[in-house]
Amino acid sequence: MISPSIQHLIEEKSGSFLIPASRIAFVQDDNPLYHAFLILTKVKYSKIPVLDKNRRVVGLITLAMITDKMLETDEISIDPLNNLKVRDVMQRDFPKINFVETTLERQLHLLIDNPFLPVVDSKGVFQGLLTRREWIKAFNYVFHTYDEHYMAIPKKPSKSQLINKIVTTK
Template structure:
């Protein structure tokens, strides 16, 4: 459990945690693989979110997901280029709901560089990155005493 004072401090940074979907490279599940590969490689991303036309989160996709699909299905480059990305989506990536507690976010970010954020209807809202949380923790470590006093508890002799 996170100490209440630390959680309150970190929650002041919540607007900095979420990178909204409008600011991200995202693909629709009906986009062809050529488009997706171009987007991933030209932006240097390792993995990008995939949504439906209704903005429902489908999963994420990476170059290795696409190459694995191509190899598993013995597809020539021209066949792959005409294939919808939906078939290569990794739907096993951890996600969180928009109202997830900070503790859950922190636990999931230990093993994930980012977490897709969904509303209760599974619409994709954006991502929270490990980097954004680390920036808030950095602020906590440097600025906490501007708003809070820290006093050690007295030790009781038994």
């Protein structure tokens, strides 16, 4: 469970967590694989979302997934890039979240193993990405402003406080 005071400070920043869909590079599941190869090469991201025609997130694709299809026994071939669709190669099993339904604690747990999480609305339509980087920025805010908002009183004295108390009472 996240401490209520920490959660409150993080929620102050949670509006800035979402990178909107309009700023995200993506490909459609029916695009030729060469299109995804070009997009990933140009945007220099390691992984991007795959959307269907209804703008729902249906997968994720990486440059490594594409280049794996290009590797033949003795050489590299670009032929598969023309013959395969993004849906033939994409990762289909991945976490996605809805801001309204997903707690901050669940978001944090998912971001431990994922650099970003696709965010969808109640109809599954892609809204943007929640990134580990934005969460780290929120923690940075908490670390630097906590004392401006709250006064922490330890429930138990620390070892150094106990030693100080013993030394000063002698």
